[in-house]
Amino acid sequence: MDPYRNPFAPGAGSRPPELAGRDLVLEQARIASGRAIFGRHARSIILLGLRGTGKTVLLNEIEGIGRQAGLLTSKVESPEGKGLAQLLVPEMRRVMRSLSVAESAKDLADRGLRALRSFVSIFKIEVAGFEVEVDGEPGLADSGDLQADLPDLFLTIGQAAKAAGKGWMLLIDEIQYLSEPDLSALIVAVHKVSQAGLPVLFVGAGLPQVARLAGDAKSYAERLFVYPEVGPLDRVSAEKAIRNPIREEGADISDDALAEIVTLTKGYPFFLQEWASILWDSAQGPTITLAETQKAYRGAIASLDEGFFKVRIDRLTKAEVKFVQAMAALGDGPYSMADIAKEMGRQMNSLGPARATIIHKGMIYSPSFGYLDFTVPLFADFIRRRFS
DSSP states (O other): OOGGGOTTOOOTTOOOSSOOSOHHHHHHHHHHHHHHHTTOOOOEEEEEOOTTSOHHHHHHHHHHHHHHHTEEEEEEEOOTTOOHHHHHHHHHHHHHHHHTTSTTTHHHHHHHHHHHHHHHHHTTOOOTTOOOOSOOOTTSSOSSOHHHHHHHHHHHHHHHHHHTTOEEEEEEEOGGGSOHHHHHHHHHHHHHHHHTTOSEEEEEEEOTTHHHHHHHHOTTHHHHEEOOBOOOOOHHHHHHHHHHHHHHTTOEEOHHHHHHHHHHHTTOHHHHHHHHHHHHHHOOOSEEOHHHHHHHHHHHHHHHHHTTTHHHHTTSOHHHHHHHHHHHHTOSSOEEHHHHHHHHTSOGGGGHHHHHHHHHTTSEEOSSTTEEEESSTTHHHHHHHHHO
16 A cells, blocks of 8 residues: 555654544543643643553643643653753743743743742753843742752742643653652642642653652652553554554455454554554555455564664663563563562572662563563563564
């Protein structure tokens, strides 16, 4: 079929042609955005899920929902090794400058910019393009304690946004990479604006362990956020995600071919899109057959092995690779630490450092006490293919 019209052509964080199975999450975001803009209580949202489940796509959709509701939006990704303060300063500055245009919010926004100047100075943050436009605001966001100063800035933004008849939605992807002090400061800031009834909404996305990390950071995080799980699509939604775009292009796919894709991908959106893209380019049409689907599967696996999976295994040291090899040798997870230690011929207490490092790299997580699993769906299959 015509590759120029391929509806499944993948891209990092790009919206799939059919955003199926996520209606409940998007409706939660619409309600929260609508309540926030009117200063009503709205619980912030943290999306939890494995790699390849479409969390980044959902963040992009929710950002659009926020804008439609009248919220100014800031979307950032938390990289490893970068502090929250440095991550947020450019966005907070941009939002405050936007609010300062409104006459009703000008004084509050200007005060916020002065406070941000103090904040940047105290925390010695280097931000490209950040010029000293105003003097600091003594006593506001200048204590040097992020857990005290970040809430000051959030409150000032919220007050200015309310005065302007606007709101602010902050979206952070990959929040599992935030340090514990940074995560704690973020939670406190969100809590403060929520208590004040200000039009500020936080939407985060991260790996499944984030709910536990948030709870460890602040006990009230459980009440402050809702934690929608972004998992694989159910069969109906997965079939819809594949079949509808094909039919919109004037083609079709046989029932057995469609069932084969859904079964082997286990409904994970990224894998569905990758396989469907390769299948579209190789199928003759007008109806995609089971034989064509099975042939395209080999190409999809090769593409995933050399791309999606490879970039992740390449982040691990040789010792860490042996650790995940031991996990995969046990079959599909979750895996008990006792079984991993036995497979490796090691004492369980000797595996702690490797376990901690691989978790920090976002490759594995602990679904329950004493157990581990991969954060990347179908990764155990890849390990077995790669090292068999």
